[in-house]
Amino acid sequence: MKVVSLVGARPQFIKEALVGEAARAAGAWEHVLVHSGQHYDARMSDVFFQELGIPEPKYHLGVGSGSHAAMTAAVLTGLEKALLEERPDALLVYGDTNTTLAGALAAAKLRIPVAHVEAGVRMAPKTMPEEINRVLSDHLAAILCCCSSLGRENLAREGITSGVFVSGDVLYDLYVRMRERFEPEAACARYGLEPGSFLLATLHRDYNVDERETLRGCLEGLVRLGAESGLSVLLPLHPRTRKNIETFGCGDAARRLVLAEPPGYLELMSLTLACAFVLTDSGGLQKEAFYAGRRAVVIMPDTGWRELTDCGWNILCEPRADAIAGVGESLARTVPPPGNVYGEGNAAGEIVRAVRQQLS
Numbered sequence: 001m002k003v004v005s006l007v008g009a010r011p012q013f014i015k016e017a018l019v020g021e022a023a024r025a026a027g028a029w030e031h032v033l034v035h036s037g038q039h040y041d042a043r044m045s046d047v048f049f050q051e052l053g054i055p056e057p058k059y060h061l062g063v064g065s066g067s068h069a070a071m072t073a074a075v076l077t078g079l080e081k082a083l084l085e086e087r088p089d090a091l092l093v094y095g096d097t098n099t100t101l102a103g104a105l106a107a108a109k110l111r112i113p114v115a116h117v118e119a120g121v122r123m124a125p126k127t128m129p130e131e132i133n134r135v136l137s138d139h140l141a142a143i144l145c146c147c148s149s150l151g152r153e154n155l156a157r158e159g160i161t162s163g164v165f166v167s168g169d170v171l172y173d174l175y176v177r178m179r180e181r182f183e184p185e186a187a188c189a190r191y192g193l194e195p196g197s198f199l200l201a202t203l204h205r206d207y208n209v210d211e212r213e214t215l216r217g218c219l220e221g222l223v224r225l226g227a228e229s230g231l232s233v234l235l236p237l238h239p240r241t242r243k244n245i246e247t248f249g250c251g252d253a254a255r256r257l258v259l260a261e262p263p264g265y266l267e268l269m270s271l272t273l274a275c276a277f278v279l280t281d282s283g284g285l286q287k288e289a290f291y292a293g294r295r296a297v298v299i300m301p302d303t304g305w306r307e308l309t310d311c312g313w314n315i316l317c318e319p320r321a322d323a324i325a326g327v328g329e330s331l332a333r334t335v336p337p338p339g340n341v342y343g344e345g346n347a348a349g350e351i352v353r354a355v356r357q358q359l360s
């Protein structure tokens with residue numbers, strides 16, 4: 001049996017590290033890795049391959065950045081060639097990026113079954129590029145692996161009931177596996193910070209960083225929140241955010257924050273363990289903060305990880321200076337952490353088992 005696994009953006013490298021390894025360890029199938037090239041900077045791509053020990057991809061489609069259509073089209077045509085050459089029994093795709101949707105579409109048109117990892121996540125508004133990618137990928141997939149039972153419920157509401165598995169979250173597997181390698185004190189020291197003395201912020205979503213006023217509001221909100229809570233603010237910068245801070249002339253607000261390059265997995269998790277709390281628009285980091293016992297302020301209109309917001313552990317917040325500066329009040333309320341909603345740390349093995357079962 002042969003499975004092609006398609007990755008292209010940061011969060012997908014992390015998930016592939018474990019799923020690819022679980023497939024090889026079980027001798028489940030020949031695992032052929034394809035990198036779309038959606039993320040290409042060393043700190044957005046290579047660092048994950050190195051520190052997580054992901055083998056070199058057999059194919060690199062080199063699509064780079066571009067409009068949604070250009071990027072999706074380039075993955076679609078590039079991947080089709082690789083699929084025709086490999087003739088796999090299934091294509092594995094992860095998450096909700098343009099790479100995910102293009103991969104699912106290319107395979108479905110060739111009648112190659114699609115396995116979607118992180119299926120069934122739903123959030124408003126429906127116009128978000130990631131929501132479009134998620135919904136369409138799920139409807140093209142034959143095997144749908146959800147992080148929690150909420151994913152299965154969401155899929156059932158759309159009439160998708162066969163090939164659905166609740167496998168758990170691969171990010172939790174990775175957290176459990178890697179936690180001995182996290183070095184919170186050393187990571188803080190690199191930025192001149194003391195453990196517990198800072199909040200860790202990440203912003204990269206188009207709706208938060210692509211408009212001048214919104215981006216400025218987020219940065220000013222961070223400055224005020226830091227001042228009011230007596231914490232430094234560490235902000236590692238996605239290339240998109242860095243570029244927009246320069247283009248929009250928001251450097252004055254940003255200069256009052258501790259800025260950093262995008263960290264690799266080990267450094268980001270070390271910083272998460274060391275921080276007082278997280279403020280983010282990353283889908284992955286809002287769960288990883290929970291694994292590390294930290295609460296997260298989520299700068300998104302909605303979240304797919306409702307298990308963490310419904311109980312008040314994570315808090316949704318608008319991308320406005322006043323809202324961000326005022327979030328300290330909600331954080332001051334003590335909330336018991338929710339239980340183990342995303343599995344037992346064996347999601348990668350469960351995903352491999354589900355794919356095998358469906359293909360046999």
Ligand code: UD1
Pocket residue numbers: 009010011038039040041044045065066096097098099129130204205206239240243282283
């Ligand atoms: C993409 C995903 C998003 C995911 C994120 C993880 C889509 C629609 N969005 O967003 O869901 O949370 O990845 O990081 O697929 N850039 C570089 N170097 C790189 C990569 C990007 O400079 O290696 C810059 C380019 O200017 C590019 C911009 O960042 O135009 C945005 O990159 P893109 O891949 O389109 O989306 P992300 O914001 O990374």
